[in-house]
Amino acid sequence: MNIFKKNNNLFYLIYFFLYLTLITGFIFDENPAGGGKKDYLLLQVHLIETGFTNGVMHYLFDFFPNGTLQHSPIYYIIIYYLKSIFSPDIIRLIIIHIFLIIPFYFYKSLKLINIGNKYICILIPIIFFISPNFRSVALWSGREILSLLFLIISIFNFIKFQKNKNTKNIYLSFFFLILGSYISPEIGIISIVYFYKLIRLINLRFFFKLFFFNLILSLPFLYYIIFFYSDNEFNNPLLVNLYKNLSSFFSSICIVTIPFIIFKDIKKYFLFILENKKLIIFILFISFFILNSPYNYEFGGGVIYRLLNLYGFEKIIFIFGFLGFLNLIFLIKEKLYYNLFVIIIFILHTSLNLHFFQKYIDLTYLFYFIFLFDSKKINDYFNNSILVKLFLTYNLIYYIANISYRIY
Known part of the structure; x- marks a missing residue:
């Protein structure tokens, strides 16, 4: 019997339990990543109230093009029409239940590429229900849910x-x-x-x-x-945004690759460094110039940048950017040229906006790691029980740290 079929009951039980945590978070206005509620009030309350006073066409061709928002206007038009039918809380509940389809299709896609054992039914809910940024966009009806x-x-x-x-x-x-x-x-x-x-x-x-x-x-x-x-006068040229966001991109990658590195290949990781020490020293030197870009905004920049900025150490962000790049290369070095091409696409996908946020990586990296990169190493990680336990621990710590920071 197919291993997925054997574990369907366990999968649905865990899925239902984590669904209940999501509903609980909705009831108590949980805001695990910090920006979800703020974005909701700004974009789905204030923007709808002020931008649509003269109708959708005025919003689309007069109000929105002259504003500071760099998002597509389509999602907010959808929200505007939904608000004419439902209350704001009902809309949030609708989006939460649409969100539930994402892990379902993620699961179906994993089956197609033959990733999965008895632990895969535990792994999927962890990604989508414990990740602070996934919870935030689900609880506060972020546009990212539909995309x-x-x-x-x-x-x-x-x-x-x-x-x-x-x-x-x-x-x-x-x-x-x-x-x-x-x-x-x-x-x-x-x-x-x-x-x-x-x-x-x-x-x-x-x-x-x-x-x-x-x-x-x-x-x-x-x-x-x-x-x-x-x-739009409120944005920089795209290449300027790209340069300013590179350090944030790779330092954010550093965070999400940690559980992959400390898995069972930590010794191979250090051996990889020793065998390529001259190249790695050269990359570190280059990183000082390329990954030390000045991200000078009061918000965004990724978790590492915000922490460094808090204590006045933002000028050493290139070190974490370097580590993020090094971790990626270690994980995808088998088919390096193709995977470098995908990294470029990943950078363009997440780093062309005026501001950079940790959620740009948190919400997308597994899509790239599992489905777009060509790496047997990464695929093997998702078939190993040790990784699942590490992944669970890592995401729980990340989630608890975010909640604790918001409370205290």
Whole structure:
């Protein structure tokens, strides 16, 4: 009997228990990552009240393009229409229950790539119910819920196409990726990874059919971005944002790669450093210049930057950025060139905005690690009971630390 079927009851029991913790968090206005409630009040209360006074068209073509918000306007239009039907708390409950579909599709996608043993049914709820940032966006109806839902459905269908070559799946994959891009435009960059993989799977004619399919469905939003929203005085050029956010990106990666490094390969990790010490010293030297970028904002920057900034040590952030880069290279060195290409996509996905937040990494890194990187090392981690225990401990500590910080 399939190992997943044997453990379905355990999976559903844990899933239901963690669902109850989510409902409890909703009742008591839990705010584990700190920014969820603030974003909700700013974007789904104040913005809706002030931005839609003259209707949706005024908001879309007059109010929003001249504001400071760098998000897509689509999600807030959806919230505006929902508010005409439901109370704010009912909308939050609806979004919480939509959120539940994400771990379900994550689970289904893991089955397709043959990752999973009896512990996988424990691992999935941990990721989505204990992670402070996942809990925050779920409890406070963050726009990321819809974009991540569309992303994981897209990934699920892309994997199915790789396995069965059914054209319906590849069209569904791009369709849901485009839907996600309407909510969070940065998600669309993942299409480059898809097209790269498709080069070896389909003929040139089909490749161009898919390209034009994507282009046609993206035209309305591209038109809006180019003609109504691109000339925004409150943003920097994208390359400036990229440079300023690089140190935050890699220092945030340092945090999420810790459980992968301290797993069972800690000795191999130090051996890797010793065998490549000259290269690593050179990378550290380069990091001093590239990963020491000046992130000078009162909020954001990632957990490590905020802690360093609190004690006046922000100038050494390049060390943690270097460690994040080193950890990534250790994990994905088997097929280095392809995985470096995916890292570039990951950086572009998360680091082009004016501000950088830890949640940009926390909400997406497992999608990249498991489904987009090509690393047997990472896949093997998710088949090992030790990693599950470490992952549980790590996320619990991270969650408790966030809650304790908010209380005290």
